[in-house]
Amino acid sequence: MKFIIDDANVEAIKNLYEFFPVEGVTTNPSILAKAKKHPYEVLGEIREIIGADADLHVQVVSKKAEDMVREAKVICEKLGQNTYVKVPTTREGLKAMKALSKEGIKITATAIYTPMQAYLAGKAGADYAAPYVNRIDNLGANGVEAAKKIHDIFKNNGLKTEVLAASFKNSQQVLELCEYGIGAATIAPDVIEGLIKNASVTSAVEAFTSDFEGLCGKGKTMENC
Numbered sequence: 001m002k003f004i005i006d007d008a009n010v011e012a013i014k015n016l017y018e019f020f021p022v023e024g025v026t027t028n029p030s031i032l033a034k035a036k037k038h039p040y041e042v043l044g045e046i047r048e049i050i051g052a053d054a055d056l057h058v059q060v061v062s063k064k065a066e067d068m069v070r071e072a073k074v075i076c077e078k079l080g081q082n083t084y085v086k087v088p089t090t091r092e093g094l095k096a097m098k099a100l101s102k103e104g105i106k107i108t109a110t111a112i113y114t115p116m117q118a119y120l121a122g123k124a125g126a127d128y129a130a131p132y133v134n135r136i137d138n139l140g141a142n143g144v145e146a147a148k149k150i151h152d153i154f155k156n157n158g159l160k161t162e163v164l165a166a167s168f169k170n171s172q173q174v175l176e177l178c179e180y181g182i183g184a185a186t187i188a189p190d191v192i193e194g195l196i197k198n199a200s201v202t203s204a205v206e207a208f209t210s211d212f213e214g215l216c217g218k219g220k221t222m223e224n225c
Contacts, residue, residue, distance in 0.1 A: 001177065002184035004055065005192065006166060008035045010045045012189045017049060024055030026130075026166065026186040028086065028110070040078055047079055057108050057128075057164075057186070059086035065095035072100055084108040084128060089117045094124045101125025108164060113139070118150040122161035128183065129154075132167035143167070144176045151182045171195045 004024045005016055008031045016022055025046050035042045047056055056079055060071040072085040085100065087093045088111040097107050101124065108128040109121030113136055118129040131150055133143030147165045154161045162183025168174055171194050174185055187195075216225040 001182055002055070002164075004057075004164070004184055004186040006031070006186040006188050008032050008042050008046065009189070010035075010042065010049065013046060013049055016189060016192060020192060022192075023184075024057070025050055026057035026086070026108075026164070028059045029061055043079055052080055053082060055082055055084060056080070057084040057086050059088075059110060060096075063090075063092060065092045065099065068093065068096035069099050072096070072105055076105055082106075086110040086130070087126075089121045089129070094120055097121060097124035097126055109161075110166075112150075113146075115146060115149045115153055118161075118163075119153050119157070119159075122154055122157070122159040126161050128162055128164035130164045130166045130186070133165050133173055133177075134167040134169045136167075137169075144173055147177055147182060148180050151180065 002023045003021060004026055005013055005022050006026050007013060008027045013025060027043065032039045032042060043058060050056065058075050058079060060068045062068045062071050068087060075085055076083050084106040086108045087096050089109045097109060100107055107126045108130055109118065109126035110130045112118050112121070112129055112131045118131060121129045129150060131143065131147045133147055136143035136146050147163055151163045164184040164186060165177050165182055166186045168187050168191050171191065174187060174191065174195065177185055213220060
């Protein structure tokens with residue numbers, strides 16, 4: 001499972017890239033709006049941080065298929081070959097996906113709430129399909145199970161499309177999909193930090209340090225003891 005950051009905060013991305021084994025960044029128009037800078041300024045900074053080989057997912061804003069296609073080409077031209085164009089899985093979006101896939105542009109089908117949406121996106125040529133796990137939960141369904149079902153649909157129908165699960169509220173949701181082996185998960189910085197935050201771990205590390213310093217002296221490590 002690819003491990004991707006769902007954010008456009010440049011400092012948060014820098015910090016997470018320093019410590020965690022992350023493999024790319026996803027954005028959407030709402031996330032970019034929170035950055036309060038010109039979209040391509042922020043996206044250019046993100047591309048510089050993550051490098052040319054990492055995945056960067058950027059969403060079109062247009063609503064008509066022909067406009068989406070033109071917008072997608074500008075996005076890729078400005079941000080490089082490992083940029084995935086996020087296209088909402090609507091009627092117009094499916095038309096745009098069909099056209100973009102014929103031109104070899106990488107596509108992430110987004111705004112997915114049902115397995116049938118994901119199946120149609122896969123048939124239209126999407127590389128990724130992004131079900132909104134927590135938002136599906138909020139509608140009274142099960143977002144994790146929906147993502148699993150979509151993964152199975154892709155495999156059972158011989159589609160190249162992978163799941164890119166999005167909209168997580170906690171680490172348990174991430175764990176369940178990691179166990180299932182979906183293609184990728186894009187996760188907000190606070191949830192990523194929560195994946196490793198554990199009072200028992202902190203307590204154990206502190207006890208190791210205390211015991212060693214009791215043996216060798218304050219501030220001593222295996223380097224300088």
